Amino acid sequence: MLRSRIINYNGSPAVEVDGRVIPPMAFTAFAHTRDSEYLRSLGESGIEVFFLICDPEWLYNGAFNMLLEDAKVLIDAVPNAKIFLRLGVHPSVQWLNEHPSEMMRYNNGGTIPIRVITESYSNGYYPGMYALYSQAWREEATKHVLGFLRDLSETPYADHVIGVFLAGGNTSEWYPSNPLTIYRGGYMGFDHEGKAPCDLYGDFSPAFRKAFSIYLYDRYGSQEAMRKAWNDPTADINNPHIPNMEERSFILADDIMSRFPSSGANGMSEYHKGSFLNTDKYQCVADFYRAFHVGAADSIIHFAKAIKEFDSELLVGAFYGYFGCLDYFNMCMCAGALKMLDCGYVDMTACPNVYIERQPGGYSAQRVMQDSFRLRNRMFFSEDDTRTFREGNRAGAMEYMEQYTIEDSIACMKRDFGRDICQDISAWWFDQYDKGRYRDPQLYALIKKQQEIAREFYEGDRTKHNDAAFFYDEESVHLAAGPTLFQMIELNRTLEIPRTGIPADFYYHNDIARDDLPDYKLYVFVNCFSLTGAERDAIKKKVRQAGRTALFIYGQGFIDPDADVKLNAANISDLTGLSIRRIDKPSLGKFKIDPNGALMTDCDPGTVYGQLDRQVKDGCAMYLGNQTTVVCPLFVCDDPEAETLATLCAEKLPAVSLKRSQGYNTVFTASKWLSADLYRAIGRIAGCHIYEDDGDFVFANERYITIHARITGRKTIRLKRPASPYEVYEERTYAENVNEFTFDMIRGETKMFRI
Numbered sequence: 115m116l117r118s119r120i121i122n123y124n125g126s127p128a129v130e131v132d133g134r135v136i137p138p139m140a141f142t143a144f145a146h147t148r149d150s151e152y153l154r155s156l157g158e159s160g161i162e163v164f165f166l167i168c169d170p171e172w173l174y175n176g177a178f179n180m181l182l183e184d185a186k187v188l189i190d191a192v193p194n195a196k197i198f199l200r201l202g203v204h205p206s207v208q209w210l211n212e213h214p215s216e217m218m219r220y221n222n223g224g225t226i227p228i229r230v231i232t233e234s235y236s237n238g239y240y241p242g243m244y245a246l247y248s249q250a251w252r253e254e255a256t257k258h259v260l261g262f263l264r265d266l267s268e269t270p271y272a273d274h275v276i277g278v279f280l281a282g283g284n285t286s287e288w289y290p291s292n293p294l295t296i297y298r299g300g301y302m303g304f305d306h307e308g309k310a311p312c313d314l315y316g317d318f319s320p321a322f323r324k325a326f327s328i329y330l331y332d333r334y335g336s337q338e339a340m341r342k343a344w345n346d347p348t349a350d351i352n353n354p355h356i357p358n359m360e361e362r363s364f365i366l367a368d369d370i371m372s373r374f375p376s377s378g379a380n381g382m383s384e385y386h387k388g389s390f391l392n393t394d395k396y397q398c399v400a401d402f403y404r405a406f407h408v409g410a411a412d413s414i415i416h417f418a419k420a421i422k423e424f425d426s427e428l429l430v431g432a433f434y435g436y437f438g439c440l441d442y443f444n445m446c447m448c449a450g451a452l453k454m455l456d457c458g459y460v461d462m463t464a465c466p467n468v469y470i471e472r473q474p475g476g477y478s479a480q481r482v483m484q485d486s487f488r489l490r491n492r493m494f495f496s497e498d499d500t501r502t503f504r505e506g507n508r509a510g511a512m513e514y515m516e517q518y519t520i521e522d523s524i525a526c527m528k529r530d531f532g533r534d535i536c537q538d539i540s541a542w543w544f545d546q547y548d549k550g551r552y553r554d555p556q557l558y559a560l561i562k563k564q565q566e567i568a569r570e571f572y573e574g575d576r577t578k579h580n581d582a583a584f585f586y587d588e589e590s591v592h593l594a595a596g597p598t599l600f601q602m603i604e605l606n607r608t609l610e611i612p613r614t615g616i617p618a619d620f621y622y623h624n625d626i627a628r629d630d631l632p633d634y635k636l637y638v639f640v641n642c643f644s645l646t647g648a649e650r651d652a653i654k655k656k657v658r659q660a661g662r663t664a665l666f667i668y669g670q671g672f673i674d675p676d677a678d679v680k681l682n683a684a685n686i687s688d689l690t691g692l693s694i695r696r697i698d699k700p701s702l703g704k705f706k707i708d709p710n711g712a713l714m715t716d717c718d719p720g721t722v723y724g725q726l727d728r729q730v731k732d733g734c735a736m737y738l739g740n741q742t743t744v745v746c747p748l749f750v751c752d753d754p755e756a757e758t759l760a761t762l763c764a765e766k767l768p769a770v771s772l773k774r775s776q777g778y779n780t781v782f783t784a785s786k787w788l789s790a791d792l793y794r795a796i797g798r799i800a801g802c803h804i805y806e807d808d809g810d811f812v813f814a815n816e817r818y819i820t821i822h823a824r825i826t827g828r829k830t831i832r833l834k835r836p837a838s839p840y841e842v843y844e845e846r847t848y849a850e851n852v853n854e855f856t857f858d859m860i861r862g863e864t865k866m867f868r869i
Contacts, residue, residue, distance in 0.1 A: 115267060116196065117427040118276040120461050120493055125577030126538050127493045129163070129429070131196055131276050136162055137568040138534060139561070140542035142200065142497070143167075145234040146184055150191045152550050157192030159558045160565025164188055164195050165279060165542060167234045169202035170258040172209070174235060178265060185271040197274045198429070201262065202232055202281045203255045203417060205244050216250050217242030218290060219319040221358075222312075228291040229305035230284050233546070243290045243303070245317065246283055246447070247325035247409025252416045259417060260424055267425075277429030279464070280417050283447070287433040288410050293444035295362055313359050317406070325412070326354045329405035343675070344398045357399045364391040364399075365443055368597035371700045372744040380699045381746040388698065388746030389595040390643065393673055393680045403592035404449050410434070411450025418459035431462035431495070438481035438604035439468045442591050449588045451482065452622055455490050462487075464495040466544070467530070471608055471731055472501070473516035474525050474862025475824055477533075477811045479608040483586055484539050485578075485619040489630055498530045499544035502551050509546070514732055524560055525822070528843065528864035529811070531564045532820025535571055535866075536617070536813035538578060567842055567866070571817065579816055581802035582616050582636040585623040590643040593673060601743050602641055602667065602786050605726065613790035613824065615806040616797045617814045627652035636800040638665045638793075644673040650689050658691070660777030663800035666690050668786045669749055686749060692773055692782050693753040701762065703745035703785035705769030711759040712772065716795035716807070722763060723792065724785040743787045750784050772799070803834050810859075820866045823859035830856045831867075839867040 121130045128135045140163035141156055153164075166188065168181040181199075188195050210217060217225045217240070225242025232238060244251055259278075266272055284291040284304060292303025296314040316322070330351050334340040337351040349355060364386030371381045371388070381388040384395065391399055411434060418430040434454060440446035454460045467478035484494040501511035502523035511517045517526070534541045543561070545551040552561065584607075591599060611618060616636075623642045625631050627649075637657050645653070650671060657664035671689035673680050683696035702725065709719035717723070726741050750762070751771035760770035762784060770792070773780045781796055790809050797804060806812050810829065811822040819831060819839070831839070832854040839848045839855055843866065849855040859865065 115272050115275045115425055115428060118429045119427065120429070120491055122491055123576070124572065125575055127488060127491050128572065129493065129540070135572060136196065137572040138540045138542070139498070139531065139564065139568065140165060140198070140540075142542050142544045144545055144548050146180055148184070148187050149550060150187055152553050153188055153191040155558050156552070156561070157195065159562040161192075161561065162194060162196055163198055163276070163542070164192070165198045165200045167200045167281075169204070169234055170262040172206050172255070172258040173202060173204055174237070178262065181266070182269060182271065185274070189271065189274060195274060196276045197271065198277045198279055199275060200279045200281055200286070201259065202234065202286065203259060204230060204232065204235070204238065204282065205251055205255065207240060209254060210240055210242070210244055213250055215320040216245050216248040217319060218245055218292070218294075218317045218322070220314040220316045221318060222314065223318070226292050226302055226306065226314075228303045230291050231304055232281065232286050243292050245319055245321035246288060246290065246413055247406070248321040249324065250321070252413050256417060256420045260420060263421070263424055275428070277431065277461070278421050280414055280430070280432040282413065282432070283410070287436070288414070288447045289440060289445045293441065294406065295359070295444050315359055315362065316356075318356055322406070322409070323353065325409040326402065326405045327352050329408055330354055330401065333401065345395055346398065349398070354402075355398050357396070357402050361385055361396055361399050364389070365596050368595040368744050371746055372597070372742040382698055386595075387681055388700070389598045389744070390669070390672065390681060391593045393593060393675065397675070397680075400589075400592045403443055404589065407447050407449035408453065410447045411454050415454060415457045415459055418457070422459050429461045430459060431464060432460070433465060434463045435482040436465055437483070437586060437591075438479065438607070439466075442596060442599050449591055452486070452588060452624060455487060455492050460492070462493040462495055464497050466497040466499050468604060468608055469732070472526070473514075473731055474522050476731060477608060477612050477822065478530065479604070479612065480539070480620070481604075483620040483622050484537065485583070486622045486625050488578075489625055489628060494539050496534055496539055496541040497544050498534070498541050499546060500527050500530050502557065504549065504551055504554060505547050520554065520556055522862065524556065525862050525864045527557070527560060528866060529820065529822040532818070532822075532864060532866045533813045535568060536815050536818050536820050538576055538815060563843065574817055577816070578619065578632070580617045580619050581634060581800070582618040582638065582797060583634045584611065584618055584620050584638045584640055585626060585642060586620070586640050587623050587642040587644065590641050590673075593644050594641065598786065599641065601726070601741070605730070605741070606640070606788065609726070609730065610788065610790045610793060612811045612813070613809040614793045614797060615804040615812050616794065616802045617805070617812070623649070623653070626656050631656075635661065635802050636663050636665065636797050638667070639670045640667060642670045644675055645671045645685075645689065646674065646676055653689065654691075658776070658778055661801070663779040663781065663796070665781045665783070665796055667783050667788060668745065669747070672749070683749060690782055691775065691780055692751050692756055692771060694749050694782070695752045697748040697750065698746075699748065700744050700746040701748045701765060703743060703769070703787065704763045705760045705785060706763060707760040707770070708758065711757070712799055713759050713770065713792065713795040715798055716791045718791075723760070723789055724769070724787050726787060727789070743785075745784065745786055748784060751782050803832075805831055818866060818868055820864065821859070822864045823861050826859065826861045828856055829859050830854055833869060837869040839869050842866050842868055
């Protein structure tokens with residue numbers, strides 16, 4: 115098999131195969147694609163790395179020969195093709211029947227018969243969902259994975275293989291087919307007929323009990339330490355408590371409060387304090403969810419270690435780390451990404467773009483903190499399953515993603531590729547359409563041009579120099595209500611951050627303590643609700659320096675997991691350096707800016723901010739629901755040394771506060787929801803370079819700028835330094851040696867400039 119590794123190439127990670135660096139894009143085809151003409155055209159367009167979807171014989175007879183046939187068709191069509199195996203690790207139905215303890219099990223003692231959907235296997239009807247943290251499954255699957263690789267190494271196709279991309283769970287994305295918590299009358303899972311007859315919640319399987327116990331020993335070290343953290347002198351680390359429905363009620367707290375926030379209901383209960391899990395009494399619930407997620411990460415690490423021991427020069431990756439698109443608690447795996455990145459065996463992870471706002475004039479955001487990968491010389495791959503006009507209305511391509519013409523498809527493929535290059539992430543085009551999503555001469559020509567751009571980009575300096583960085587927390591994911599997470603993390607990243615005109619980097623907050631973290635002018639903390647003392651100190655040390663601005667959105671640092679009283683507004687005060695007061699009742703967080711304040715440069719004093727103010731287009735009619743943002747508890751700044759830049763409409767209390775101290779700025783917002791205008795205005799206070807003011811989608815690095823028009827009109831781009839912007843698709847220079855330049859665009863159009 116080919117010698118493959120991740121190296122630092124011109125300032126950023128890159129895939130190197132036999133001593134040669136291979137830039138994006140790669141390609142993943144519909145399973146068992148035998149369309150030689152299609153594959154040949156993609157190869158002639160410059161695609162070199164192909165992900166082939168495959169499975170061991172364990173799953174079904176003939177699986178190995180299917181791969182060999184697929185590989186032959188590919189190599190005959192593209193002789194220089196490099197193969198990345200997208201290899202299923204799903205158990206056979208027979209094995210699962212023989213190992214009932216390795217299936218997710220509910221409070222009624224039963225399992226839920228389910229279908230696991232993969233790209234290559236349509237008969238995955240299981241007596242229950244296999245536990246993604248099962249040690250028995252890991253060990254058995256490893257035998258079949260290694261046997262598969264040994265057999266493949268004896269074929270001529272081994273000389274084309276560069277890596278293994280592990281495919282587990284539903285849709286191969288490492289989440290269960292059925293929810294962990296199912297409400298009476300609710301959804302029971304993929305291909306399951308009927309609704310839940312009663313409340314069902316898991317996981318009571320022996321497999322999870324074991325995984326939960328292992329997690330608790332890793333976290334606390336002893337039963338005594340765990341009992342102290344749980345505030346429960348009877349807790350058993352070897353048989354840990356599985357939370358019941360009431361203990362899980364914090365997940366839906368926002369939905370209930372947001373319907374009638376002025377009715378007098380305060381959103382407080384024994385189990386949650388507004389949108390937050392009451393960790394003073396129920397830390398066991400947070401540990402339960404984190405163990406569920408980390409258990410799946412441990413499985414990926416297990417397989418990766420075995421593959422690296424088999425052949426250390428194979429790349430290994432998997433789907434993981436989904437801060438977006440799926441349910442953070444029941445049908446998603448996200449809270450073990452850092453453990454995977456630091457384990458030494460996993461080279462890359464991947465996610466599709468989120469499934470909202472994919473239409474022309476919209477933008478599809480990533481789900482992971484990709485710049486944390488860069489610090490570790492790991493790679494993030496975006497699965498760009500960009501729909502095209504060829505599909506008609508398959509999978510919502512027309513109705514939801516508005517792919518009516520080839521011009522629509524070209525504009526969106528330019529947008530997605532331009533984002534990948536400007537943010538310097540790797541990616542593959544993914545074709546799930548059996549007639550060829552990209553099977554068109556104009557799309558081949560586009561891909562060929564983009565491959566040329568990518569090669570050119572890789573041969574120059576790829577060091578990033580953005581002015582702003584956003585920080586997220588894995589552990590806090592399981593301490594806050596679902597809508598809080600969805601709105602603050604996913605919606606804000608998709609709808610607002612890319613429209614600021616300020617290119618940004620994205621990290622897990624843990625990296626703020628690293629010496630190799632670049633310096634920024636603006637540090638934004640998004641969902642860092644739970645921080646230890648050491649983590650607070652690292653943040654304060656980083657941001658309290660001259661020339662830096664920190665933006666703390668809502669309740670950052672509210673929870674100290676090591677304190678006797680964990681939920682305390684004093685924790686926010688300590689983190690921010692501002693006096694913060696807590697009010698235990700719901701608010702909509704609506705506010706107006708001070709017309710004489712520093713936000714006036716970008717914001718409208720007549721606009722009510724604090725809520726999503728426009729229709730959000732669902733990409734696949736999947737998961738958009740109530741988008742009212744409720745704030746509970748309400749945290750407000752009452753620091754006499756702080757400037758009030760905006761005021762809550764109902765409460766007449768500070769909504770946005772700014773404190774200037776010793777050359778650095780601290781901004782605190784009472785509201786959870788900030789619009790692009792607010793971010794831009796705060797970025798302006800911080801001294802960030804702003805490429806564009808009008809709210810279009812702008813991506814930029816030191817050498818390229820991509821703009822995707824949200825609205826039709828005249829656009830002005832301001833450059834960091836004088837340059838001669840050259841539009842790479844039109845192949846023409848727009849201006850010579852300028853600091854800014856203007857041009858017209860139609861909504862949904864994309865331009866990409868080399869600067």
